[in-house]
Amino acid sequence: MADKIRVGIVGATVTPGGSGWGANAHVPALQALSGYELKAVCTAHEETAKASAEAFGAELAFHDMHEMVAHPDIDLIAVVVRVPLHQQLVMAAIEANKPVCCEWPLGAHLAEATEMANRAKAAGLPTLVGLQAQSDPAVMYARDLVANGEIGDIVTVNLRVMVGAITERGDGRIWQGVRANGANPMTIPGGHSIDALCYILGEFAEVGARVTTRIEVWKHAVTGEDFPVDAPDTVTAAGVLKSGAEVSYQVASVPYNASGTSMEIYGRKGTLVLTSKSVNIGPSQLHLAIGSEKMAEIAPPDSYLLIPADMAAGPGRNVGQAYARFADAMKSGQSGTADAPDFNGAVVRHALIDAMERSHREGKVIKLA
Secondary structure (H helix, E strand, C coil), X not given: CCCCEEEEEECCCCCCCCCCHHHHHHHHHHHHCCCEEEEEEECCCHHHHHHHHHHHCCCEEECCHHHHHHCCCCCEEEECCCHHHHHHHHHHHHHCCCCEEEECCCCCCHHHHHHHHHHHHHHCCCEEEECHHHHCHHHHHHHHHHHCCCCCCEEEEEEEEEEECCCEECHHHHHHHCHHHCCCCCCCHHHHHHHHHHHHHCCEEEEEEEEECCCCEEEECCCCCEEECCCCCEEEEEEEECCCCEEEXXXXXXXXXXXXXXXXXXXXXXXXXXXXXXXXXXXXXXXXEECCCCCEEECCCHXXXXXXXXXXXXXXXXXXXXXXXXXXXXXXXXXXXXCCCCHHHHHHHHHHHHHHHHHHHHCCCEECC
């Protein structure tokens, strides 16, 4: 491997109609990190590939994914496209024996995620999944505070995720209303937030949930047509962590005044509260009280910041944090550490979401492995 980790990204485009996340999060993250080089861009069309590569300062442009993954000067493939396309592109990278970073959700459902994880493991390839909330400095600090016993044994946790409903969408977003496509409030804002909870406090032993769709029609922003929606936008769940702590959890897509994410962690010695407009984008804020003290805001120590301090605000910061943590896995050839969530970790998170859906369908509490 070269001195820098050379990345080929599929799904970053400067043209109107692109997803936006690749260009607005992954590109600035890679540009800010001295250990990485944005080497190549791949889009569906030759013209947009060349234009995007030029705009982002990438040396190579491709409009064929198989050509990019086969190029010898690319060390890591980043897949940042619509969820239904993840499996096809990730498998192409694995078949070319290239480590892969794939955005979250890893697959449209648990079976897809499991297949990708198994193939990557069999090939012995480092992987990174885009669960960036784990790399937010406040989330990292909260994990250490809990692990160090700052607030004592955890008694109960309340996680609430209120996101704004976008009921008018163009072609670039309307596909998210289809449940089978796997990108909805339950899996994305809900998935990132419940992942942050599990990263801080540990995994669930059991969960019971209601999973529903409350806003059942969107309007196409261009044609004005009504678009039927079956993707889940509301989840109410209760569960028990393996530690014995009780958890109440709610995610909802609401028409107005969405309040973002709030995670209240109540321990036998104190209370820790994490809040954020969007926990995967950040920044998140922490408030701590020991005993009956008043809650006071606390800042993560500088050691938790792994990106340049002057990096512009925005979604690139937590993505940059995640890439920075993944660098060691790339150098060692092994992933799956607490510092960088890999495809196996993504399967665990998919399994939790799947358990919530099963609980709703079957009307019972689901025990997790």
